[in-house]
Amino acid sequence: MPLDPETFELLRSGVARFVTERLIPREEEVVEHNAVPADVVAEMRDLGLFGLAIDEEHGGLGLGMEEEVGVVLELGRASPAFRSVAGTNIGIGSQALVIAGTPEQRRRYLPPLASGELIGSFALTEPEAGSDALSLRTTARRDGDDYILNGTKRYITNAPTAGLFTVMARTAPERRADAISCFLVPAGTPGLHLGQPDRKMGQRGALTCDVVFEECRVPADALLGGQEGNGFRTAMKVLDKGRLHIAALCVGAADRLIEETLRYARERRQFGQAIGEFQLVQAMLADSQAEAYAARCMVLDAARLRDRGAATTMQAACAKMFASEMVGRVADRAVQIFGGAGYMAEYPVERFYRDVRLFRLFEGTTQIQQLVIAREMLKAA
Template sequence: MDNESFQQVLSAVRHLVRTEVIPCEDEIEETDAIPPRVRTLATDMGLFGYALPAEHGGLGLSLSEDIRLAFEFGYTVPAFRSMFGTNNGIAGQVIAKFGTEQQRQLYLPRLAAGAIASFALTEAEAGSDPAGLRATARRQGSDWVINGRKRFITNAALADLLVVFARTDPNAKGAKGISAFIVDTTTPGVAIGPKDRKMGQAGAWTSEVSFDDVRVDASRLLGGAEGGGFAAALTVLSRGRVHVAALCVGLAQRICDESVAYAAMNKQGGRPIGEYQLVQAMLAESHAELLAGRALVVDVATRYDAGEDTTVGPSSAKLFCSEMVNRVADRGVQVHGGMGYMRTTPVERFFRDARLYRIYEGTSEIQKLVIGRELVRKRQSSTEGR
């Protein structure tokens, strides 16, 4: 997309967030749902497929463009972005990057038009280490039969499609022998549980999904080949980590704006609290960390698009920004004082919303392992090559 067209998209998204989504944040919190009118507006704008290939109905945005939209999405409740996030992120990207041409032609236009896809990887005993997943898929004639349970699957209750990861080689250990399948949620044997009751991120639904002898034909095997599921998952999760980091930046910006506005107007002792040095110190720390996170995400996205760094940079951005936004949220509550603890105050909600960013798309602890392992591996490889 040329820069002028992208600027128009960016401006339209910013306008939508500020004029339509922010005014209904309380409604989303109270009803635990995105209003239908907001979904319609997002669909009409093409947000369900903005990062999908243009030849398959999307806008074909690069990661560098994606994160600039994510800065805007992150400025409001996470549920808004979550509504179409898996389409453009892990679920849609795994089909776009690893699906057969027939699969891309069949499924991606549906997603770009507003159908919802979920990424069914996580299990109760395979979260931070998805290589330990227990779901299975066994060959029966020309079909595959899937059994197992998935946990915390975003948008499952709303989904039309599921990208399901299962072990197709029972003798393989760890990451080997895992494949992915594209499954319609209406397929017999697919059961989606009730939406989870969560600490925050109201309106962003997660559910358990079970598969009881779910039969799909061979055309549903992602990429048409067995054994590539785990590598495909890691690839799209890495891209998704940069996107999540950008969401954290957007949320940190909103919290900073709310905190500065409150400090500038609310008085104690006859003076705005923003004139007190310790309050200024909290605002300064949050602002500095916000700027650092924004610069980091922009740099990492640029390097990702250039193919220079698709591992360490994304994990570093996700680690820093998810931890950063939680510190900013904590200071935001502190700046607001007693009002910051009230459910009627946006920073209270954002404090709860922010906590999940340190967990999904890979916990902070997993990011540290990825970064450290890769740094050592690269050093060892360079030494061995001398």
């Protein structure tokens, strides 16, 4: 159940202080070491951030969607790496279990995911299967009381630190939704191998790598929900929710960029006055503020609809598409207003400019969101 308003406001304001006082001051440390400091991760656990979307019965906070995006709006103001540490546990690393796990699977895995003791990772993308999830090649063949997995997953978030992989694999050769099943594979299972952490354009500290399965044997009770063929549909439900989460993250990042840009526009002087006094600079500030406000309204509206039990596939895709494109434009304007300084690593807008580029790609590219939106429109018509 959602929290009462007073309790939620205490949580939100606490997270906002944590972001301002603890996370933002340590962003450069994350960049330098390509890792979130262990003491920060421990504080995130203490705040309950790993279990935002896991029910109280299993040790989480059980937030509704509007509450979840409210917290993520605050987390988004800091480097995306901080949110990423807990992000898979909040979303794609736990929600398949929440949606389709057996009672025993939920009892076994959700409490340590909620506490942050266990890091979850969602293994769907492959070298030849990203947007086209039905073309995945990882296979799971039945062998007595076990399944044997073979295949390679690519760009898997939090894989280097994960303790549990939610793996989409083909249990039938045909290209159809019920040919894809989902397996819960603990780290350290023989036949599961990790590649080297990827070197990325941005988002240092948010680790990804390949996950390779070579004759990886798992027991039949590793099959999510104890049922073959539910993997693809579960993945799509997980991504619906995840897209709202990412949209909120984009709005939080836009808020931070606007804050940094406003500060600079008031302090930087040219031609005898602060550059914020020039109308062309004001126009860029105004465009950024208006677009961030529009995206925030979209995210909150879609979250409220989801909390009321409405189908929000189209709204989630709209919010993710608009917010991820929006934050890219806000970042670009921020660099432009900073001028040459915006190209320098000493200012955070340079790092955010690279970091936010990923939001238009993962959990469905902008072009995939367009297809989802149009499909839902045609279906409704």
